[in-house]
Amino acid sequence: MQYQRIEKGRFLSRPNRFIAHVELNGRTEIVHVKNTGRCRELLTPGATVYLEKSGNPARKTKYDLIAVEKGNLLVNMDAQAPNQVFREWAEGGGFRPDLTLLRPETTWGDSRFDFYWEAADGSRGFVEVKGVTLEEGGHACFPDAPTERGVKHLKELIRSREAGYEAAVCFVIQMAGMTDFAPNDVTHPAFGDALRLAARSGVQVIAQECAVTPDSLSISETVPVCL
Structure with a gap:
């Protein structure tokens, strides 16, 4: 499967299961997390994450968090x-x-x-x-x-x-x-x-x-x- 419009960011925090705060291009962006699991070993402060920009301008969040770097591993965490x-x-x-x-x-x-x-x-x-x-x-x-x-x-x-x-x-x-x-x-x-x-x-x-x-x-x- 192929994603579109990918951008690289830095994970900051996860207030709840559905959203995360990510530093992107010098600003803090609220993004949708496409995995409601705990993922505590993945989403650690400072981790490099990859976001897919939505093509729907009406969405509350512009981005979906789909992957994260864990050391030398790149982990896709899109539950779908x-x-x-x-x-x-x-x-x-x-x-x-x-x-x-x-x-x-x-x-x-x-x-x-x-x-x-x-x-x-x-x-x-x-x-x-x-x-x-x-x-x-x-x-x-x-x-x-x-x-x-x-x-x-x-x-x-x-x-x-x-x-x-x-x-x-x-x-x-x-x-x-x-x-x-x-x-x-x-x-x-x-x-x-x-x-x-x-x-x-x-x-x-x-x-x-x-x-x-x-x-x-x-x-x-x-x-x-x-x-």
């Missing part, structure tokens, strides 16, 4: 990006080469999955996509905060698998150079337990890191999953 880059990757044959249908936001029973797919061999299934921005010593982790919603999604994937569908959860790591991926058992052990149960139940667990630039994001390499 993982689904988009997964779709681009899957449509290009990365998920599986024989897809005949890839439909986003599909309801099944009481569940709503990020994607439903069908393949030429008659198989069909669901995929949940999770964006990963947490890194510790070259290891990618999820989640960065407790997520009961994430546990619920895994349980729904298990139910779909029991009903005869194929099922997968894809962790889109929004940075490059990771050694591996693992659930963050320290922050939310219940999510790690649910992920291991899902894997034992036949749910495919995938981790894909991304090539990241200030104005682009695309899925690149497969990363080993450590459960």
Whole structure:
């Protein structure tokens, strides 16, 4: 995926989940943060951030904060990006080469999955996509905060698998150079337990890191999953 009209700034503060104060061209700008997660290890005072200027003159904020430098890492933190880059990757044959249908936001029973797919061999299934921005010593982790919603999604994937569908959860790591991926058992052990149960139940667990630039994001390499 490609961003437009990118500008470089310096992070100052984050009054709430939705906005940040950024120094841009010598002035303080109030910008929209495209990630409501904590991101405390990313948004530190003085960090270099990248903003996309909106093309909508009626918006209250002119910019979206989409990426941040963490040491030598460039981390995309746009929470909407993982689904988009997964779709681009899957449509290009990365998920599986024989897809005949890839439909986003599909309801099944009481569940709503990020994607439903069908393949030429008659198989069909669901995929949940999770964006990963947490890194510790070259290891990618999820989640960065407790997520009961994430546990619920895994349980729904298990139910779909029991009903005869194929099922997968894809962790889109929004940075490059990771050694591996693992659930963050320290922050939310219940999510790690649910992920291991899902894997034992036949749910495919995938981790894909991304090539990241200030104005682009695309899925690149497969990363080993450590459960």
